[in-house]
Amino acid sequence: KPFSIREVIARVKAVLRRIVDKEDPAILQFEKLYIDSVKKRAFIDSTELPLTKKEFEILSLLLSHPGQVFSREEILSKIWTDEVYVLDRTIDVNITRLRKKIGEYGKRIVTRLGYGYCFETA
Template sequence: MPELSPRSAKPRVLIVEDEAPLSTMLRYNLEKQGFRVEEAADGQEALLRINEAVPDIVLLDWMLPNLSGIEVCRQIRRGSATRDLPVIMVTARTDEQDAVRGLNTGADDYITKPFNIEALLARMRALLRRAGGSASKGRREFHDVVMDLATHRVYRNGRGVHLGPTEFRLLDFLLQHPRRVFSREELLDAVWGTDIHVEPRTVDVHIRRLRKAINEAGEIDLVRTVRAAGYALDTESH
């Protein structure tokens, strides 16, 4: 089974729309799709809500009372906390120009009314996927182990190391909290997920495979076993 969001359960979407019927329709559909929905009826309210708590994505109507969608978008791009916030512009005009201008003001995507709810969902998912990916992507290191998230590669002391998906996630997690000890249960929650059922001892097996993969003859064992407590990434075994 593929997993979706390693971060939070429900993505939060802010709908900025002054036409109540449309807004209601959207809320209904988005909630059915597992979004947590918030609403704002004009530009000012939108910025207020965003500053209170940054949502995962914003649906922004083009024409708004008080502050136009374009202006709201500009403001969003200005703030450092909201610079990468995905914004989808919703516009009634079909003119290409408008759409382009929307993009130039910083919207990540746009859609014209009337729109297909499926199309909207597809774009939202795409943006969320992109944003989520780029945020956590980078590189992790510990001692002489390097993990490159973007290329999905792991190196020990320069030499490339092959890991299975689970070992990869396991190491990924451990690399995020070096030296800290985690119980088998904690590891299961973090690496496998909370709602699956797997024997705690299964962790042992994956730890072993991880060890086998990253430790070569002459190298120190980077995985520390802490009896009656769990495992940790560490340079000193005992």
């Protein structure tokens, strides 16, 4: 049956929405930003993001608790092991790199002066 391009696009989008199961706790999503915590991969639309392990873990932490502010110390304790000595500024550097890599969603990672970082959805 001949379909219009709009019809085909709508059907493809519907299939893609069903593929990404919103009830699956392994998949975190904000708009077109997806994180698969099982496969340890992050995507914007269907483009995979070239994140390092620490950048991925920071993004997962922030995205899994939208609006919650995490201090540098909390991020350090959740992401880095106790055997490694890491300065607070390491968090700032990783956040800066992460913001660049996630493009338009980088502005969603907000600095709360004197408190830490959060991922804002509104």
